[in-house]
Amino acid sequence: MKLTVVGGGSTYTPELVDGFARLRDALPVTELVLVDPAKDRLELVGGLARRILARQGHDGRITTTSDLDAAVDGADAVLLQLRVGGQAAREQDETWPLECGCVGQETTGAGGLAKALRTVPVVLDIAERIRRANPDAWIIDFTNPVGIVTRALLQAGHRAVGLCNVAIGLQRRFAARLGVAPGDVHLDHVGLNHLTWETGVRLGGPEGEDVLPRLLTEHGDAVAADLRLPRALLDRLGVVPSYYLRYYYAHDEVVAEQRGKPSRAAEVAAMERELLELYADPALDEKPALLARRGGAYYSEAAVDLAAALLGGAGAAPYQVVNALNRGTLPFLPDDAVIEVQAAVDRKGAGPLPVPQVDPLYAGLMASVTGYEDLALQAALHGGRNRVFRALLAHPLIGRYDRAERLTDQLIAHNREHLAWA
Template identity: 55%
Template sequence: MPDNMKVAVIGAGSTYTPELVSGLSAQDHRLHVDELFLMDVHAERLEIVGGVAKRMLAKAGLDIAVTLTTDRTEAVRDADAVLIQLRVGGQTARLADETFPLECGCIGQETTGPGGLAKALRTVPVVLDIADEVRRIAKPDAWIIDFTNPTGIITRALLGAGHRAVGLCNYAIGQQRWAAKLFDVDPSRVVVDPVGLNHFSWMRRILIDGEDVVPTIYAERMPELLEHVPFPEHLMRLLGAYPSYYLRYYYFHDKVLEEMRHSTPRAEDVARLEAELLELYKSPELDEKPEQLSKRGGAFYSEAAVDLLASLYDPEPSYHVVNVLNRGIIPGLADDDVIETRSLVSSAGIVPQEQAPVPPLLLGPIQHVSAYERLAVQAALSGDVDDVRRALLAHPIVGQWDTVEELLPRLLETSAPYLPQFADALAELGIESPSAT
């Protein structure tokens, strides 16, 4: 563990930040942070969120010096770890991601499909710029932990550029907590072992004290599983592994599309909840996470993120499900593809664990989406509109040329203020590119 450990959080004006602070309190026995730099470009939000963060740390009796700053360089300089949890374009851009695809007969979602691609195009260059600064002025062995969506694509970009980075999602810890509750055991005894990509995976094994309980769940606890993962039982048995929630966008595309067309976009609900949370955070009496934060999404984020950070500085290895380079773990994928997999994490590094052979029913879709993710990174970096077309064409829930051509101008126009790499292409298409605010 470094002396005088400094942790920087980029995007700390997020309403998630109190979750992170809660995690620091819970992991104080393993992770001794001396300086916490909370950075955000939105000064007013940062003051509000930073205020409740300071009160929470004071209540927990933690001697952590907290600095609020809009200066990213100040936050990153000499940091031992940098956590990235930003949203380029805010909830307004998210609302566009969830709505423009619906006009073209596609799922509107912020991390997958056309909306997920739009978010990736906005976000990859920003995160890589942050990572470049980390490489220049943070500690030489500083870790970057990315919680920014789409996590798999962002991590692929980071690792492809040679950064010391790892991607994290809260999906796995949610499954761990569900299994612990189902079998009435302490979560520390449970290790989950999914196969696939971020937001595109199947749970093949859940180990309790080293014994796989998925066969028991399928044989004896199927009603509870179907309540937890609302997919048809026949499909679950056919797959031999239960799919993540995000697979509904693929297995039930048309049904979900129809639901989305007749429901309020999630972005509108989240925007209202964020406004409510920020009002609560303003209270000088608030010194703990409010109950409303549990409705925001990102359950167990604090525990997953800070537990992972602690493990990266702990000589004793522990299991985490993280986004890392494939490097032969899943045959049929390239070594530089990024997968979400069970790994042993310690101060010695991150060691992905061997996977059993992946059957064609799962491997084919994984290869398909992984190819799309590679093209998405290429498009985000090149600023070439044809690369955007290639990524859309490769995505399983798009894949038709006429749909690609219908989606393309909507995607570029809704994200135009945040796509400086596409300035020339936007001008050629007659799309104005106002400055981002």
């Protein structure tokens, strides 16, 4: 089985390789190709990846290359984890929106739109090259903004499923607090990528006992602390929002915090420099503890579970939280919207499980952000200042024409080198 990782020079990659090594029975990878234009980083990451496999007795082969076409040739699945513009572009996404009083974040708001505009054309070009090399290959998209990127892939007819680590992270935390195995926890997870709520926490599967009320009663303070939201809010909602909902529920508080400290991008860039120094040590043959602070917790487990299910691996989890086409699952959204819910995953792809009626408090915000994502995708595909303005005006974190005008000018100015039409 051949897997290819586009963006294989990422400091995330050793986390992924560690998962492939540990979970080899579920996903027997014989060749793992890491492809990245940054050759120096790629060799450091590739060297550590080989040592991780050797330490764990895995006989798979790791290849590193900057040749995308060679990398995807014959691949059974391709994982996308690229970042167009690197951490420098992320730094901009997280800073210039603050000048207009808006949250600075790389996956939502104005910064998220900038990332989508840079990313969608590149991903679609990669996907076409994958299709030419192997039309049966699955594309697993971990590249943000996952919802918009996955929608672009599916709209273009590619065999793609979007993946995020928010749900698996919450599953692991809830399981630890409840004193059960992670596999025993099934989340009633509903929403869009980075806009989700846990409306139930079930033991044993989709029909199991809902222990969310007990979780909130016994562990509400700890859950609220993880989310950096008030315990009283969780009690009133009766659900667990993802930590990305803090950008909506506490927007002005977040903006004030961001203005008073270095950006997350600056922190990650410093961390990446330290990680690459560690990766250069030929004695290092396991993922370093520092990698846990980089982000993407449990990414490897989620990626292995998804790839194993799509490729027919033994023991693949039958239900997984993924990003897939709505197709009537949430009747208040278009069929071609991409939603993030529990789905049955197999060789044919991901089919969302039925979702109970969604509270208007959440359905309204989902519908609003879905409208933004539609406009964002049009801007990414076709360009033009007016399309960018319309997407920004539609976003519920912006929503004022004067802000949208300023943010449009800022976005184009900071991303001109990545926008073919600008």
